[in-house]
Amino acid sequence: MTIISRKKKEKIDRLAELAARDDERGVSLWQEAFRRLRRNPAAMVGAVILGLFVIVSVVGPFLVPYAPEAQHWKDEIRVGFLPGVRAENWFGVDHIGRDQFSRMIVGARQTLLVGVVATMIGLAVGSLIGGIAGAAAGLGGRWGRAVDNVLMRFIDMLLAMPSLLLAISIAAILGAGLTTVMIAVGAVSVPVFARLLRGSMIAQSNSDYVLxxxxxxxRKPKIALSHVIPNSLAPVIVQATLTLATAIIEAAALSFLGLGNNDxxxxxxxxxxxxxxRYIDIAPRLAILPALGIIITALGFTLLGEAMREALDPKLRK
Incomplete structure (x- = not known):
């Protein structure tokens, strides 16, 4: 045996040994996805942004220097003048003498609460409709297809309306308020989750393990609940991360239009x-700071969601 052949045989043996070692350890889909996320710079940036946002939202309100509703500097307000950044007010004072830094920190918690609750509402209702439609279409026979058609036509009606217009309509019917914003934004995301889970379940219903x-x-209901639905949830979870970003933006839009919290x-x-x-000309920081908060938070959710999509979808893996 020549030296080249011997080296080639040793290299093949090493590769086979490494492959066998990997097979012995076994790696699940989520473990492999987590490994890919750790090697993705965009995912790490998104995770850092979200980590800071969550810490500020949870811990920050207990550490703010002033109560967000306290008007300690009301007497300093003048026509055409608002106190700016200084030692006692890191972000300045708003139009009625409240500390802007304290309000930004407490506002982060409200923004996170609205985004998470709205996304959970959309995820729960959309997954319920999509799960029923997917099970009916993939495993239900003739009657199942009829149920799928009825549910999907309802979802198509929701998709026919622009998302923001649908949210405004729901908020206008229910009346302004924080709970209304959560319901309206959650309702907008229902069709996305429903169609995504249905499509994933139909794809899974044609798999060999279902056969x-x-x-x-x-029994088909047991197959759907025990096997098809659990194997179809990965894209839905990824979509939930992306929906959090749009939920925060849409909730801010409803509040901007006066349909949010009245307190x-x-x-x-x-x-x-x-x-x-109303004070953009004399104190632009009052608009810039909350706008930056919304943009950076939405960016964090988007970066992490796109990285999760890439890590879980074999077609998008690099």
Whole structure:
């Protein structure tokens, strides 16, 4: 045996040994996705932004120097003048003498609360509709297809309306308020989750393991609940991360239009942005700060969501 052949054989043996070692360890889909996320710079930037946002939202309100509704500097307000950045007011003072830094920190918690609750509403309702439609279409026979058609036509009706217009319509019907904003923004995301889960379940229903379970006599409802739905959730979870970004923006838009929280004592970034429009010429920071908060937070969710999509979807992996 020549030296080149011996080296080639040793290299093949090493590769086979490494492959066998990987097979012995076994790596799940989520473990492999987490490995890819750790090697993705965009995912790390998004995770850092979200980590800071969550820490500020949870811990910050307990550490702010002033109550967000306290008007300690009301007497310093003059026509055409608002106190700016200084030692006791890191972000200056708003139009009625409240500390802007304290309001930004407390407003982060309200923004996170609205985004998370709205996304959970959309995820729960959309997954319920999509799960029923997907199980009916993939495993339900003739009657199942009829149920799928009825549910999907309802989803198509929701998709026919622009998302912001649909949210405004729901908020206008229910009346202004923080709960209304959560319901309106959550309703907008229902069609996305429903169609995504339905499509994923239909794709999974054509898999070999479904055929094998059916051949063994396993009942179709059990196949759907125990196998098809769990294997279809990965794209839905990724979409939930991306929806959080749009939920925060849409909630801020509703608050900006006056359909959000009516209690001025409870700050929220969208409402703060709306209040700042009247003073944009003398104190642009009042609008810039909440706008930057919304943009950076949405960017963090988007970066992490896109990285998760790439890590979980074999077609998008680099």
């Amino acid at each position: 094998a379970a059916t051949s063994l006599g396993v 001025a004592a409870i700050p929220e970034w969208g409402m703060m942005l709306a209040d700042a429009q």
